[in-house]
Structures are given as C-alpha cells and as structure tokens.
Amino acid sequence: MAAVMSVSLFTGLDKAHAQAPLNVNAAGAIMVDGQSGEVLYQKNADSLLGIASMSKMMTEYILLDSIKHGKVKWDQQYNVDELVWKISQDRSLSNVPLRRDGKYSIRELYQAMAIYSANGATIAIAETIAGSETNFVKMMNKKAQELGLKDFKFVNSTGLNNSEYKGSHPQGSGETDENVMSSRATATLAFRLINDFPEVLKTASTPKMVFREGTTDKINMENWNWMLPSLVYGYPGVDGLKTGTTDFAGYCFTGTASRDGKRFITVVQNATDGKGNGGYKARFDETRKMFDYGFTNYTKEQIVPKHYQVKGKKAIPVTKGKEDNVKVYTKSSINMLILNGDKGNYKPVLVLDKNKLNKKGELTAPVKKGEKVGYIKLVPKNGGKISFLNGKGANKTQVDVVAAQSVEKANWFVLMMRGIGGFFGDLWGSISSAVTGWF
Template structure:
C-alpha cells in the first residue's frame, strides 16, 4: 500500500553540473551509508595506498580481539628492511637489527603511508604478507565488498616489491571500485572511530629523540592546518601510483554531520593527474554535501497512516485495532525535497491466517507490519549496507490490546452470520420475483 507524504518529484543524485573530473567518485553519508552522489562507482580501478585502510582495519580488529598488542615489539625481516630503505617510496627507514612497537609502525603507516612499516604490520598480524593478503581478501568478502582484488598489503605496484610480491603477477596492483572503497572506509571509521585521531595528525616525529628520528608529514593535505585545509576534515587516506593515478578517500564532519568521499584517478583542468586535483575534486564533493543535504525526520514516532489508522481483526472483542509506527524515520535528504518521498505499508504475513486475516488476540505493541520510505518515481534509495537500508523503515505496531472473544460471542456471531446469509438469500430471491 503506497501513501504519499506530499506531492513532488525525486532527484536521484547530484546534478551533472557537479562535474567531478575523475574516473570514479562517490559521496556517502557516514552514519547511515546513504549514497548521495556517484560517478562510475562500480568501475574497478587502482587504489594505491588507499589499500592501507584494509591493513588498518585488520590491525585494529586484531587489537580489539586481543591477538595483537599496541606495545608488542616487531623484529625487522630482511624483506621489510629492504623495502623500508627505498626513499623514492613513502617510508621510514627501519634498522635491520631494530625492534619497533606496533603503535609506532601503525602511526608511520596511517600518517606517513610508510610502506615498509605497513608490510611489517602485515607480518605481525599474519606471520607473512602472503598470509595477510589472504586475510585482506577474506575480510573484503566478509564486509560485503563486491569489486576488489588485493595482491599486497601496502598498495604499491608489485614491481616495487623487489621480486618478493606476496600474490599476483610482477606488475599487479590492488584494485577496488569507488563504492567498495567507500564501504571499507565506512566500516573502518564506524567500527574503529579512534583511527581518525591518528589519521588527522598533521605531522609527527618517528622515533623522536633517537638518531633515527624522521619527520612524518601527513599526505592528506586537506587537514585543516595544511596547504589545502578544509574545515572538518579528519581523514582518511590518499593513494598514488602510475597505475591508479591520484586517489583520495576523505571524511569530514561539521555540526554533527559526517560525509565520506572517494575520488579515483582525479585530474586537473588540463586532463592531467596531480596532487592538487584529488583535493580540488574532493572539495567540490564535500561542499556539495555540506551545502545541500541535512538530516530530517521524514515520519514521527506514532505516525498513523492516512486512511489506514486501523486494521480489521477477526475473532476479537473488537473488530478493529488501531495501529501506528513504533519509531520515527529520519534520513539525510537534499534540502527542500522531503516532499519527494512516499511510504509503503507492508503487513507481516506471519501475523495473518491462511485467508490473510489478522486474528485476535493482539497485544499492544505487537508488530503487525512495517512502513518503508520510497521515492515517488520508484528509484532506489541507495545505501552501502543492508543495515543502512533498514534505517528508512519503521515497525508498525498495534496501539491497543484486542482480546479474543469468548466462545459464546463467537458462536452468536456465527449464528448471526448464518441467519444473515439466509436472510440475504431469501431477500434476493423475493426481489427476483418482482
């Protein structure tokens, strides 16, 4: 059953005038995972160091489960040592005979995108990077990502791994879609919000006070104090390789509203990729989100459906039961477009008998169905997860008790119904005579 809220039409996504200059892009509301804008969001592309969000997720997951400790020490393997010495890549050089705590390796990875430190963490978690890559792909499947392939922990092209790549061919690289990348970041910041405390650190000294100290400047230049500073940005991860181009997964919060954006292979006005382009395109998307969207209550709690405030009941002391929604429905929508949605009421078939009837007894608070928000032109309201989809529906419950009628009342009703049918038949026959 469809019930309109107000007349109007739906706008499915951002206008074409947003004109994001990138191979793929997406904007997501971070709390519900509602998709606000997308461009080729399912196209599989290189992700470069945005890969490290999966490494962060698996590390934080292992720490939560007690499998890894922040103060746990790591002894540098020959492989990690060799990778960490390559300063043409983002790295903090690690000593071959050195011992490093998980926490400092994590900071090097998250702030400075240090590749050797990232592989070191993979070895801490899984024993080897090859084992870790399997964990990455398994976790991606578990999180419901649909377009992905991981071949290493860092996001480097395998050709940079000195012939020691853990999976894939010598020139393979990690790939995902913009939607899958957004979904990974959605899980990361919602399950492990403390990641933003580290991701938002503009600069930190690695091994401060030692001969090995090195300044780690955050590659996310949209942090508020950096060169392309943007109010509210506190994450998340950049990525750059020849294969992937200039990529960036950002998140920002203002007045309690948080958004996630992903841009892949961003380009400047001349059609060439560069560091500035990924931040310029991200700025466009964040400006669009903060300026045009807000969270609104679409329906209040105890909302009564117009022309459907009651349901018929059989075998009860009353023949109807009042119904209303149990909880309100709120949703992030484009400003001024609340009227573009309608409700769909679905009865719970488990509450009905074989004839499709609601049968007493019914207790106040019993769920009899649910109300779902839909767009008026039946376009999908897209979310990253099924749990997000559940935010646009509310249980419809009985607002009162309806006790079952006793046997005598039911018998009398049956007799009354019988004689009513007989009288109706006789009446019809008599009318037919004249």
C-alpha cells in the same frame, strides 16, 4: 507476497533523483552519506582502477578487527626482518626507517601507517597478523568478500607496485601487479572502516606526530591528508581518511568530513586538474568540490515521524479478539539526508506482513502491544531509486509498523455468542431476501 498500500505524506512537485551537477576530474569518483551509505554522486564508480596506498584501509580494518578479538595487542612487539628493513630504508617511498635489530610496538607501527603511510611498518603489521605478507594478502581478499566489495584485487598489503619490492613481493601475483578497486568498493571499505571502528578517525585526523620521539631515531611525520583543517589544503570537518599515489594509480584520495550532523565519504581515483594534469592539489580540489556540494545542498530531514499512521489504514481488523480492530503506527521515525527542498519527493509505502493476516486481511487475537505487523518504506515519487553501497542501507529508508495496543483473545462464551449471532443474522438475511422476492 505482502499486501502493499501507499499514501503520500507530503504534497509538492516531484523532483528527479538526478546526478549531482558536479564536474569531478577523475577517472573514478563517488560521494556517499557516511551514516547510511546512500550514494549521492558517482562517476565511473564501478571501473576497476588503481588505489595505491588507499589499500592500507584494508590493512587497518584487519588490524583493528584483530585487536578487537584479542588476536593482536597494541603493545605487542615486532622484531624487524630483512624484507621490512629493506623496504623501510627506501626513502623514495613513504617510510619511517626501521632498525634491522629494532623492536617496535604494533601501536607505533599503526600510527606510522595511518598517518605517514609508512610501507615498511605496514608489512610489519601484516606479518604480525598472518605470519607472512603472502598469507595476509589472502586475508585481505577474503575480508573484501565478507564486507561486500565487488570490484577488487589485492596483491600486497601496502598499495605499492610489486616492482618496488625488488623481487620480494607476496607470492601469487606478478612482478608489476598492483592493488585495484572500483570507487564504489573503496567507498564501501571506507564506510565499514569508520562505522565498525570509529576510533580509526582519531589517528587518521592527527596532522603531525613524531615517530620514536625522545630517541635518536625520531622522525617528524606529517599526515599526507593535506585537507585536515590545520594543513595546507585544510577543510572544516575533515578527519580522514587515506591518500594514495603511484604511477599506475595516479593521485587518489578517500576523504571523510563531518559537520552539522552530516558526514560524507568521498573517493577520487587518478584525479587531475582542469588541464588533465595529476597532482596532490588536484586530488584535494576535486574532493573539495564534492564536500562543498554535499554540505551546501543536503539536509538531514525527518520524512516519517514516530507513531505515524497511514491515512485509511490507522487500524487493522482483528478476529477472535475482545476488540474487533487494533490501531497501528510506526515504531520510530525515518530520517534521511536529502537534497534541500526535496522532502515532498518521497512517498511512504505500507507493507503488511501477509503471514500474520488471514484471507480476509485480519489479524488473529491475541495481539500484543508493540508487535510488528509490517513496515513502511520510502519510494521516490518520480520512479527513481534510492541507491546504497549495500543492501543493508535500505533499512535506513524503512521503519517497522507495530500494534499500538494489545488485543486479548475473547473467551469461548463470547466467541460462541458471536457465532450464534452471526448464524441468525445470516438466516434473517436469507429470509428477508426470500420474502422480498415474493413481492
């Protein structure tokens, strides 16, 4: 195990890393830092709940990944089959009606899915990528595992209840099954989507668009995310991400907003108002609570500066070198989104790489400038825990410690003379001790 030493950078009273004082009316909810994945608020975040059309975030992820790797092209044409035609004609569902003999580009199907939550268009994308929606559902569940989601089950690409497929739902699931995820898993998917493919926000933030503009099939699409700044429940900085509503899931919303260098991702599942009634307004009101709290109470702070040196450990001893020690410091800074005034709650802990030290705690020359010798991590003084959506988020709270300069290896003559000096020094010490003992 690595040697560990700690030192406090700042003074001040410890503050509890407590749950945000929010009363979010939802069966499940979560708020995270959209840049690091730090969990800032959670309510029943690991409960398996319906997600409805928020499922389309996974379809978006797989599509954008397929585009990136050249498996699908934006201008690729899709020929409408019987299932997609039937689903797209159901105007009781969110849809853009597609012609039975029509051809549509992947780009316009994607826009219909991301902006208008069009279900027929979503199935068309799934069929294009995987050959069938049944095969695509297998891809969805596999990708969920790869992304580190823990609580989930996908049974279709759209988020509809399987009963709405009227007997044509993907194989391997029941007639009335529906996609489910926890709030934490939903936030993790959203986090990966906007960080791996930030271009998704350009489409997700489009408030209105005309599908098939200039044709007799044109349809005005208004984004179901009514928190986009120009829509009815507009909120400054909102640029995504996905709504969802079914009888099973209730009113759901995965939102994201960016302002003043801060980005938050929020999830509400089965949101209600104060009287327990679900509705479009309820899901946006409950999301607004989290956004208001986040933007008002959190600040991005530099907790550890670049080239920071730990008090009492600014240098590490070196053996067999031209110099007998080497200065060390942090390679870069640590910046975190923290509660206002909470900077003093974080203690940097130095962890040295034991594999680079001998039994005396010395480095062995040569040592190169910039060579990593350990790292500093942040730990709440109050014994709390900084929680992230996944293990990689912890990297945001630590920084490499490196050698500030090079130390060359001493030549054989210098090492020999040091050995001789050490021998006579030990001998003289023994003689002195013996002589002192005579008297």
